[in-house]
Amino acid sequence: MAAPFLKWAGGKARLAPIVARRAPGAFGRYHEPFVGGGAVFFALEAAGMVREAVLNDANGDLIECFTIVRDEVEALIAELRPMAGGYESLEQSQRQHLYYERRATVPADPVERAARLIFLNRTCYNGLYRVNSRGVFNVPHGRYKNPRILDEPGLRSASLALRAVEFSCGDFESACARARAGDFVYLDPPYQPLSRTARFTSYTPGDFGPADQERLRDAFEAMSRRGVAAMLSNSDHEAVRRLYEGLGYHFEVVEMSRAINSVGTGRAPVPELLIDNFGRDEVRQALRDSSA
Numbered sequence: 207m208a209a210p211f212l213k214w215a216g217g218k219a220r221l222a223p224i225v226a227r228r229a230p231g232a233f234g235r236y237h238e239p240f241v242g243g244g245a246v247f248f249a250l251e252a253a254g255m256v257r258e259a260v261l262n263d264a265n266g267d268l269i270e271c272f273t274i275v276r277d278e279v280e281a282l283i284a285e286l287r288p289m290a291g292g293y294e295s296l297e298q299s300q301r302q303h304l305y306y307e308r309r310a311t312v313p314a315d316p317v318e319r320a321a322r323l324i325f326l327n328r329t330c331y332n333g334l335y336r337v338n339s340r341g342v343f344n345v346p347h348g349r350y351k352n353p354r355i356l357d358e359p360g361l362r363s364a365s366l367a368l369r370a371v372e373f374s375c376g377d378f379e380s381a382c383a384r385a386r387a388g389d390f391v392y393l394d395p396p397y398q399p400l401s402r403t404a405r406f407t408s409y410t411p412g413d414f415g416p417a418d419q420e421r422l423r424d425a426f427e428a429m430s431r432r433g434v435a436a437m438l439s440n441s442d443h444e445a446v447r448r449l450y451e452g453l454g455y456h457f458e459v460v461e462m463s464r465a466i467n468s469v470g471t472g473r474a475p476v477p478e479l480l481i482d483n484f485g486r487d488e489v490r491q492a493l494r495d496s497s498a
């Protein structure tokens with residue numbers, strides 16, 4: 207069964223079964239404007255719920271890697287095999303040296319770049335993706351004993367699951383604008399920080415601040431009016447509730463322990479908020495039409 211092939215901060219492996227249970231029974235296309243590692247897409251796909259999908263993220267390296275897994279999985283595996291073997295045969299200090307060497311060089315070839323991203327993702331600290339203000343990946347080396355750099359069956363099944371997927375790289379607003387009545391959109395933005403100290407490490411240059419959370423609410427409401435079924439996860443924060451209340455949405459609190467957590471809150475279960483617009487008349491009508 208296909209599963210995410212990258213570790214991703216805020217990855218929703220644990221939330222995915224809940225989203226799958228709450229999702230509409232039938233819908234048109236599936237959209238994820240903040241796809242990250244794609245945990246929810248892979249769960250819905252494995253459950254046979256996705257016919258057509260459009261996956262988007264602002265992170266260009268990530269979207270390129272997805273595209274290579276979809277289109278050139280055998281070349282990618284061939285590239286990763288010696289990388290994995292070379293690293294695994296070394297002792298810790300040599301591994302570290304190799305890691306920093308690879309981190310410093312960005313290959314010109316897209317398949318090699320995708321292999322480098324998977325290699326760094328598997329061997330870096332906590333599987334984080336973080337870049338400096340110049341967009342250069344700057345996560346330190348991790349200390350895993352046996353990191354699984356190459357998972358051949360995993361990459362092949364991910365490739366199969368992605369074969370009919372359309373990718374785009376950009377801001378969520380244009381990704382949301384592409385959704386039509388009767389489609390289903392799952393939104394997993396960088397979360398509203400729970401406290402001042404719990405600021406999430408940024409995924410792309412430029413933070414996702416209060417103005418972005420507001421833009422997201424506006425995009426959510428615009429989709430609701432068009433009859434697009436939408437579900438959003440975020441932290442259960444007063445500021446998030448204030449943005450979405452009074453618009454006829456349904457709120458549900460779920461307790462989740464996050465895979466990679468923000469500094470300061472550790473790995474204890476954190477209440478998260480799932481907000482959906484399935485009760486809105488325009489959405490109910492559009493879902494009825496699309497399953498008719």
Ligand SMILES: C[S@@+](CC[C@H](N)C(=O)[O-])C[C@H]1O[C@@H](n2cnc3c(N)ncnc32)[C@H](O)[C@@H]1O
Pocket residue numbers: 214215216217218219239240241242243244245246262263264265376377378379394395396397409410414
């Ligand atoms: C919480 S993560 C998504 C995790 C994903 N659900 C998973 O299971 O792996 C949020 C994602 O939003 C992306 N992102 C940040 N700002 C964005 C923007 N303005 N538009 C689209 N994507 C954005 C980040 O690159 C990151 O991959």
